Amino acid sequence: MEVHVLASGSDGNCTVIENDGEAIMIDAGISCRRILSLMEREGVDKDMVKAILITHEHSDHVSGAGATARKLDIPIVANMATFDVSNLGNVQHWVYKSNSCIDIGQFHVTPLATSHNAVEPNCYFTEVDNDKKVLVATDTGKFSQQIEHALGLADVAVIEANYDLDMLVNGPYPPSLKSLIGSERGHMNNLDTARAIRRTEGQNTNRQIFLAHLSKTNNTPDIARQSVSDVTGIKRLKIDCLEFPGDTRTLKVRE
Numbered sequence: 514m515e516v517h518v519l520a521s522g523s524d525g526n527c528t529v530i531e532n533d534g535e536a537i538m539i540d541a542g543i544s545c546r547r548i549l550s551l552m553e554r555e556g557v558d559k560d561m562v563k564a565i566l567i568t569h570e571h572s573d574h575v576s577g578a579g580a581t582a583r584k585l586d587i588p589i590v591a592n593m594a595t596f597d598v599s600n601l602g603n604v605q606h607w608v609y610k611s612n613s614c615i616d617i618g619q620f621h622v623t624p625l626a627t628s629h630n631a632v633e634p635n636c637y638f639t640e641v642d643n644d645k646k647v648l649v650a651t652d653t654g655k656f657s658q659q660i661e662h663a664l665g666l667a668d669v670a671v672i673e674a675n676y677d678l679d680m681l682v683n684g685p686y687p688p689s690l691k692s693l694i695g696s697e698r699g700h701m702n703n704l705d706t707a708r709a710i711r712r713t714e715g716q717n718t719n720r721q722i723f724l725a726h727l728s729k730t731n732n733t734p735d736i737a738r739q740s741v742s743d744v745t746g747i748k749r750l751k752i753d754c755l756e757f758p759g760d761t762r763t764l765k766v767r768e
Contacts, residue, residue, distance in 0.1 A: 514645045514766035516669045519543070519551040521651075521725045521755050525573050528649050528671060529557055532641045535618045536561040538581070539637055539649050542573040545580035555763055559585055563618045564607070567591040569631035569652060570599040579604050590615060592624070594633040625660050627653035630698045638663040645766045646717075648672065651726040654697040656709045665713035667720055668766045672709075674724040674741065674754075675700035676731035684731050700726070703737050707744035714745065719767045722747065724754040 514532040521528075525543035529536050529552065536557060541548060552559055564587050565578055579601035582589050588605035589596065596606055609615050615622045619642070624635040629652045636650035648663045650656070651673040656664065664670055681691055681702070693699050701709075703724075710722060724737050738752045755762060 514641060514647070514668075516647055516649075516671065516723075516764040516766070517552070517555045517557055518671060518723060518725070518755065518762045518764070519548065519555070520761075521671075522727060522729065523573055524729075524758070525576065526651065526726065527551075527577070529555075529562065530620065530639055530647055530649075531557060531561060532619060532645065534561060535563055535620070537617055537620050537622070537639070538562050538565045540568055540574040541565050541578035541581045542571075542576050544577045545584050548577055548581055549584070551761055555761055562587055563620075564588050564590045566622065566624075566637055567595055567599060568627070568636060568649075569629060569634035570595050571631060571652070574652070575599045575601065590617070592633050592635065595631070595635075598632055623663070625650070625663060626657065627660070628655050628657070628697050629653050629700075630693060636660060638667070647766070649725075651675075653701060654695075654699040655705070656701070661709055661713055664709060665716035668717060669721045669723065669764050670710075671723045671725045671764075672706060673701040673726045674703045674706040674732070674737045675726050676702050676728045677733075677736050677740065678702050678704065680731040680736070681728075686730070694731075700728075703732065703740035704744060707741040710741060710747070711745045721764055721767075722752050723762065723764060724752060727754060 517529040648667040
């Protein structure tokens with residue numbers, strides 16, 4: 514099982530989870546052309562993708578979703594509120610109720626409600642064969658008990674560490690935007706993410722941590738990794754994230 518982080522951040526988000534000849538895509542916030550190019554670069558056959566799951570309607574998560582769904586002839590999967598406001602055009606779509614489970618091929622997916630300034634945002638916990646588990650959880654101002662439970666079970670956790678608190682406070686954003694980002698309907702900061710990781714340590718000793726959706730303005734890869742390392746005791750080299758624009762990452766679920 515492989516997790517391909519093709520894009521992560523305010524410029525666009527897209528992650529593909531692949532196993533045994535099938536795949537699902539979580540968000541498509543970059544162009545269809547870019548998605549297909551990055552999939553080819555990472556060795557992901559586009560014909561494996563069975564569906565695109567949408568977390569919420571913000572453009573950095575859906576801007577390429579409609580075109581990609583049409584190009585690959587696959588459905589968009591989202592709750593009705595998110596689908597209705599995402600303006601995806603004429604696409605196949607499957608609708609779910611939040612906190613219900615979805616089976617897409619071999620993937621058993623549980624949407625988990627997040628806390629973000631969107632109509633009905635979710636993250637996704639994906640299981641295959643009951644022994645391979647991936648959490649993709651970004652764009653939330655807090656982790657619920659359900660998300661933390663999934664974080665404890667995950668073999669690979671792609672989780673938000675959007676901002677460094679000092680950088681946000683002293684940065685260039687207007688006060689209203691700083692307040693939103695720092696609220697429970699905004700984003701997770703490095704330290705809150707680190708504390709959630711620490712609270713769930715020991716449940717899966719092979720868990721891989723990938724810090725996602727880092728702010729270009731209010732965070733850096735080095736600060737994010739160091740902050741999480743300081744709180745959790747995990748070595749910096751074992752904490753991953755994208756390093757620069759256009760960077761991608763493939764994470765393999767350890768057997």
